[in-house]
Amino acid sequence: MEENTAKYKSKKFAIQVIELYKxxxxxxxxxxxxxxxxxxxxxxxxxxxxxxxxxxxKDFLAKVYISLKxxxxxxxxxxxxxxxxxLPAELFNQINEKCLELKKMLSATVKTMxxxxx
Numbered sequence: 162m163e164e165n166t167a168k169y170k171s172k173k174f175a176i177q178v179i180e181l182y183k184x185x186x187x188x189x190x191x192x193x194x195x196x197x198x199x200x201x202x203x204x205x206x207x208x209x210x211x212x213x214x215x216x217x218x219k220d221f222l223a224k225v226y227i228s229l230k231x232x233x234x235x236x237x238x239x240x241x242x243x244x245x246x247x248l249p250a251e252l253f254n255q256i257n258e259k260c261l262e263l264k265k266m267l268s269a270t271v272k273t274m275x276x277x278x279x
Contacts, residue, residue: 167266168213171206171228174259178202178235181248181256191247198238204231205263222274229267236260 163169178199185195205228212224239257242248 167228167263167270168206168209170259170263170266171209174256174263175203175206177256177259181252184252185242185247189247191242194238194242194245194247198235198242201231201234201238202260204228205235205267218274218278222271222278225267225270225274229264229271232260232264232267236264 181202182195182199185191185198189195208224208228208231212221212228215221215224236257239248239253239260243250243253243257
């Protein structure tokens with residue numbers, strides 16, 4: 162798996178989200194928001210994995226678009242965790258940057274696929 166692909170980056174990001182989840186539960190005793198970000202943050206890569214087996218270009222686009230939506234949701238949870246002091250600024254900045262990078266990649270893929278389908 163190439164390091165500059167969305168699939169690779171989404172898996173690395175999912176691992177970071179799992180580590181963040183452990184931190185939130187173990188150290189911060191936060192159990193609700195942490196579960197939300199765990200779901201959305203790991204779903205990005207899961208939907209990209211599904212996209213690899215798409216039966217059509219439209220199916221591929223739909224799965225990538227779901228990944229993009231999950232990425233946007235993850236950004237929301239990250240901001241909420243930061244704004245409620247569950248997430249230190251340094252940790253927020255690090256993981257938020259990775260999520261924004263993924264969002265840009267997924268947005269570009271969606272745009273390219275929409276153009277190909279038309």
